[in-house]
Amino acid sequence: MRFSVRLRTHDRFDKRIFAMRFTTECALSGALLTLTAPALLFAGAVNANTENNNPQPGFQASDYYQLVSVSDLQISEDGRTIAFVKTQVGDDKRSRNSSIWLSRDGAEPVQFSRSNSDFAPRLSPDGQRLVFLSGRDNGTALYSLSVNGGEAQELVRLEQGSLQSAQWHPNQTELLLTISLDPSITEPLKKADNQDDKPDVTVITDAVYKRQGGYLSSNRSGLWTYNLVEETLTSLTGDSEWHEGSASYSPNGACIAFASNRHPQAREGYFSSSIFVRCGDEERELATPQGHSSSPVWTGNQNIAYVYRESNYAAPSLQLYDLRNDSYRELAGQMDHSPNDLQAALGSLWFTADDRGSRPLFRVDLDLGGYQLIAGQGQSLSSVSFAQTGAIAWISEDEVTPGQVMRAHSIASLRDREVALIAQFNRDYLDSTQRQRYEVFTTENERGDRLDVFFLPPLNREEGKQYPVVLNIKGGPGGMWGHQWFPEMQLLSARGYAVVFVNYRGSSGYGHDHASQVRLDYGGADYRDNIFALDAALDRYNWLDPDRQFITGGSHGGFLTNWATTQTDRFRAAVTQRSVSNWISEAGTQAFPPLSMIEEFGGSIWQNYDYYWGRSPLKYADRVSTPTLIIHSNHDHITPIGQGEEWFYALKANRVPVELAVYDREGHGLSRGGRPINLVDRLERIVEWFDRHQ
Numbered sequence: 001m002r003f004s005v006r007l008r009t010h011d012r013f014d015k016r017i018f019a020m021r022f023t024t025e026c027a028l029s030g031a032l033l034t035l036t037a038p039a040l041l042f043a044g045a046v047n048a049n050t051e052n053n054n055p056q057p058g059f060q061a062s063d064y065y066q067l068v069s070v071s072d073l074q075i076s077e078d079g080r081t082i083a084f085v086k087t088q089v090g091d092d093k094r095s096r097n098s099s100i101w102l103s104r105d106g107a108e109p110v111q112f113s114r115s116n117s118d119f120a121p122r123l124s125p126d127g128q129r130l131v132f133l134s135g136r137d138n139g140t141a142l143y144s145l146s147v148n149g150g151e152a153q154e155l156v157r158l159e160q161g162s163l164q165s166a167q168w169h170p171n172q173t174e175l176l177l178t179i180s181l182d183p184s185i186t187e188p189l190k191k192a193d194n195q196d197d198k199p200d201v202t203v204i205t206d207a208v209y210k211r212q213g214g215y216l217s218s219n220r221s222g223l224w225t226y227n228l229v230e231e232t233l234t235s236l237t238g239d240s241e242w243h244e245g246s247a248s249y250s251p252n253g254a255c256i257a258f259a260s261n262r263h264p265q266a267r268e269g270y271f272s273s274s275i276f277v278r279c280g281d282e283e284r285e286l287a288t289p290q291g292h293s294s295s296p297v298w299t300g301n302q303n304i305a306y307v308y309r310e311s312n313y314a315a316p317s318l319q320l321y322d323l324r325n326d327s328y329r330e331l332a333g334q335m336d337h338s339p340n341d342l343q344a345a346l347g348s349l350w351f352t353a354d355d356r357g358s359r360p361l362f363r364v365d366l367d368l369g370g371y372q373l374i375a376g377q378g379q380s381l382s383s384v385s386f387a388q389t390g391a392i393a394w395i396s397e398d399e400v401t402p403g404q405v406m407r408a409h410s411i412a413s414l415r416d417r418e419v420a421l422i423a424q425f426n427r428d429y430l431d432s433t434q435r436q437r438y439e440v441f442t443t444e445n446e447r448g449d450r451l452d453v454f455f456l457p458p459l460n461r462e463e464g465k466q467y468p469v470v471l472n473i474k475g476g477p478g479g480m481w482g483h484q485w486f487p488e489m490q491l492l493s494a495r496g497y498a499v500v501f502v503n504y505r506g507s508s509g510y511g512h513d514h515a516s517q518v519r520l521d522y523g524g525a526d527y528r529d530n531i532f533a534l535d536a537a538l539d540r541y542n543w544l545d546p547d548r549q550f551i552t553g554g555s556h557g558g559f560l561t562n563w564a565t566t567q568t569d570r571f572r573a574a575v576t577q578r579s580v581s582n583w584i585s586e587a588g589t590q591a592f593p594p595l596s597m598i599e600e601f602g603g604s605i606w607q608n609y610d611y612y613w614g615r616s617p618l619k620y621a622d623r624v625s626t627p628t629l630i631i632h633s634n635h636d637h638i639t640p641i642g643q644g645e646e647w648f649y650a651l652k653a654n655r656v657p658v659e660l661a662v663y664d665r666e667g668h669g670l671s672r673g674g675r676p677i678n679l680v681d682r683l684e685r686i687v688e689w690f691d692r693h694q
Contacts, residue, residue: 357482
């Protein structure tokens with residue numbers, strides 16, 4: 001699935017400001033969260049001492065080192081135990097340490113594992129044991145440990161291939177493992193022959209040959225079982241030439257469902273996926289409609305729900321397959337929300353999805369079909385986990401609060417706001433630091449579409465003073481920004497900048513039509529929506545300085561930053577990050593195969609050359625006058641380093657003030673998952689560049 005950059009450019013357009021309507025959004029934080037009806041969003045600073053005359057400082061880049069994140073949460077079936085991963089920056093500022101924590105009966109969590117590289121905890125059905133992956137002892141292995149403590153027992157350590165996931169059989173006698181391995185290897189527990197006498201060469205034959213991180217190997221993700229009694233590892237699909245994933249046991253443990261793309265052109269990047277069911281030694285492909293069927297979830301021993309898309313750009317639907325008569329029916333069709341983390345619990349289907357800046361929880365009625373928003377407006381929810389008792393646990397974050405572990409006794413208590421905070425490891429930091437919530441107002445684009453404009457004023461703004469404004473453009477074009485913990489915004493605000501962003505056409509969370517508008521219009525609809533949002537903010541807030549406008553963005557946002565500076569000279573300075581400058585060279589060097597590019601750009605380079613080149617900022621680089629900082633990473637395989645280097649060359653050749661900051665051994669995800677010391681340096685460079693050009 002393409003998730004990085006898609007673009008299109010546009011002709012210059014006449015700026016028009018439309019009437020704006022103030023809209024309300026829900027923004028909630030604290031120990032008790034209101035996750036139901038929207039509440040009035042306010043723009044006040046959040047900290048522990050807002051009533052005195054000596055306010056606490058705002059976010060600084062180096063604060064990142066002390067922040068803690070939580071992830072990969074699971075609640076036990078009896079609802080008593082919550083397991084999750086806590087991650088913090090290592091002392092060397094280049095690594096991250098992860099450990100597993102447990103909360104019992106709603107009590108304060110305690111550290112469960114003692115290594116600094118433990119992750120992926122999975123509780124047994126009876127809640128008494130936990131298996132997890134760990135990088136301890138030189139290499140990732142699978143371990144088991146009683147929730148009451150003791151010494152961890154090593155279960156599986158591979159000498160070849162890598163463990164990717166594990167889950168319990170319902171009767172707790174075996175584990176279902178996903179292992180990435182060369183299909184020709186039959187004994188992954190044994191060491192391979194000496195590799196020192198083999199050349200260091202990668203032979204490439206498939207169109208899908210690399211990903212972020214480098215060239216793909218011949219490994220495939222196959223399914224294996226580990227018998228806990230006999231301590232034996234058995235291959236189910238380990239010798240397959242295809243990737244298998246999203247595997248799960250049926251409730252009675254008799255069968256396994258999984259998804260796999262076995263289309264003849266799968267390795268050429270063909271958009272396809274099918275659902276398979278394996279019962280004992282028998283395997284069959286379900287007669288789902290032609291297209292992309294994924295994320296299979298058992299809703300009983302004879303029924304499987306899954307997400308279906310007819311094509312890469314079609315709206316998703318949810319379907320339910322009946323194994324007894326090999327038929328399916330639609331539960332929800334032509335959805336405006338794209339389901340994430342689909343799961344069955346409490347007689348319903350559940351998923352999270354982007355929704356106008358939030359990522360709330362949705363419920364699907366298995367009998368009546370359709371879906372409804374349950375909770376989470378003004379928040380971003382993840383790792384939602386249900387107990388058989390009806391209890392629910394999840395991780396919640398918003399723009400002023402990093403991820404925290406929450407729990408409710410039931411969906412009803414969640415709706416009634418009876419929600420308990422289980423873990424917030426950043427409390428001391430949050431109590432001593434000011435953050436601000438977004439103001440959200442609406443404007444319209446040239447089609448009359450409603451645009452939600454997210455606005456963050458400078459911290460401690462003084463009346464009568466004018467302030468600079470930064471247009472910060474999200475990547476994508478899919479995906480969404482909004483009520484998530486994004487410290488870059490808080491940093492700009494703390495340093496005296498107002499920040500504007502918008503989920504422009506092409507983004508998710510605003511319906512399928514909105515998400516489809518940018519296809520074959522990169523640099524058109526997406527660019528115009530960003531300019532509409534910026535102009536709307538300038539029109540609304542007369543204290544914004546029109547002579548001090550700045551622009552930044554990463555990935556697709558980096559492309560749009562480059563593109564914007566070819567279309568206008570309104571910006572005092574630009575910071576373009578992991579950007580695209582030339583779609584012709586991008587097409588041939590990035591990780592996505594010709595089939596993906598042909599579908600995305602309406603043909604190959606030779607079939608639609610004018611579009612590839614006409615929507616490349618490089619074509620118009622001689623129009624740029626905006627001082628530009630280029631941030632790129634030399635291990636980026638989504639927008640390879642050449643894209644930044646070509647833009648640097650072009651601006652140098654045209655005598656534009658420019659600097660190129662290259663981060664060594666970092667990839668496309670520098671801004672979120674890069675080495676902490678580099679991530680912090682990037683934040684400082686962005687603000688320093690803007691400061692320099694005020």
